[in-house]
Amino acid sequence: MKIMLKNRQTNTLARLFKPALLIAGLLGAGVLLAQPPQDFSKVEIKTNKLAEGFYYLEGSGGQIGVLTGDDGVFMVDDQYAPLSDKITAAVKAISNKPVRYIVNTHYHGDHVGGNLNFAKGGAVIVAHENLRKRLAGGLTNNDPGKALTAEQRMSLPVITYENAMDFHFNGHDIHVFHVQPSHTDGDSMVQFKDLNVIMTGDVFRTVSYPRADAMANGSVLGIMAVYQQMIDMSDDKTLFVPGHGDVSKRSDVQAQLKMLVTIRDRIQAGIKAGKTLEQVQADKPSTEFDARWSAGSVTNTVLVEGMYNELKSKK
Numbered sequence: 507m508k509i510m511l512k513n514r515q516t517n518t519l520a521r522l523f524k525p526a527l528l529i530a531g532l533l534g535a536g537v538l539l540a541q542p543p544q545d546f547s548k549v550e551i552k553t554n555k556l557a558e559g560f561y562y563l564e565g566s567g568g569q570i571g572v573l574t575g576d577d578g579v580f581m582v583d584d585q586y587a588p589l590s591d592k593i594t595a596a597v598k599a600i601s602n603k604p605v606r607y608i609v610n611t612h613y614h615g616d617h618v619g620g621n622l623n624f625a626k627g628g629a630v631i632v633a634h635e636n637l638r639k640r641l642a643g644g645l646t647n648n649d650p651g652k653a654l655t656a657e658q659r660m661s662l663p664v665i666t667y668e669n670a671m672d673f674h675f676n677g678h679d680i681h682v683f684h685v686q687p688s689h690t691d692g693d694s695m696v697q698f699k700d701l702n703v704i705m706t707g708d709v710f711r712t713v714s715y716p717r718a719d720a721m722a723n724g725s726v727l728g729i730m731a732v733y734q735q736m737i738d739m740s741d742d743k744t745l746f747v748p749g750h751g752d753v754s755k756r757s758d759v760q761a762q763l764k765m766l767v768t769i770r771d772r773i774q775a776g777i778k779a780g781k782t783l784e785q786v787q788a789d790k791p792s793t794e795f796d797a798r799w800s801a802g803s804v805t806n807t808v809l810v811e812g813m814y815n816e817l818k819s820k821k
């Protein structure tokens with residue numbers, strides 16, 4: 507598949523993202539492409555029940571949270587635009603109410619791609635203010651200098667917040683809060699308080715080493731700090747629904763953090779000893795974890811380089 511890259515920002519994206527993710531991200535953000543990035547007709551939406559009235563949906567892209575009840579449907583993220591009909595069908599199977607609110611955890615296309623379709627259906631899109639800035643600033647129309655059309659604007663969040671906000675919906679208290687720059691600088695987590703469930707977006711994933719989006723001021727050290735925050739705010743019954751991967755418990759977050767601390771300390775020791783990035787890479791500071799965690803776009807090399815650069819710039 508061939509894609510025309512029109513401007514500098516897109517070229518930067520191309521360098522930083524795996525091609526598939528780039529294409530998916532642009533498509534998700536509303537850019538019209540001749541061909542879809544994958545065959546979405548093969549994707550099936552799987553509905554998983556976590557608690558009474560609460561589900562998470564798997565399809566292709568970030569996991570979707572669905573809270574049902576008398577007031578309507580509250581969703582977290584909406585995957586890719588071509589999947590909106592299938593997602594709508596899956597939601598209809600568990601609720602006969604309309605989708606009223608969708609919180610976007612972050613700006614990546616596999617989490618916000620369905621925004622326009624659901625907004626057209628009447629859903630109100632809600633997100634951190636940095637997410638809206640990012641989508642409005644060129645990612646939606648692939649041209650930062652050009653004003654968005656009325657339709658393109660519909661894919662953007664209508665309501666944004668700075669630090670935290672609360673929904674009181676379907677008899678539940680839902681706490682949406684911003685975390686420090688980690689996966690991106692516009693990440694939200696969504697805590698369903700009485701259900702003791704937290705949707706983490708991509709700050710927490712179980713499919714590879716953590717991913718910090720350099721395009722959006724992401725930070726691996728920030729991710730580690732947020733893991734500590736997740737540990738502090740949870741108990742051993744809390745369920746974390748990651749952006750990608752397995753529903754996890756606090757002990758899983760603790761284990762990932764412990765691993766990252768081990769790797770970080772080794773890299774820090776290398777920096778103290780005056781080692782270059784190449785020398786630190788040669789020491790293989792993540793070696794015993796690589797079989798499980800070095801995967802996809804976040805290989806051991808990517809993780810170590812990110813940590814090294816962040817630690818080095820902190821000195």
Ligand SMILES: [Zn+2]
Binds near residue numbers: 614689708749
């Ligand atoms: Zn992401």
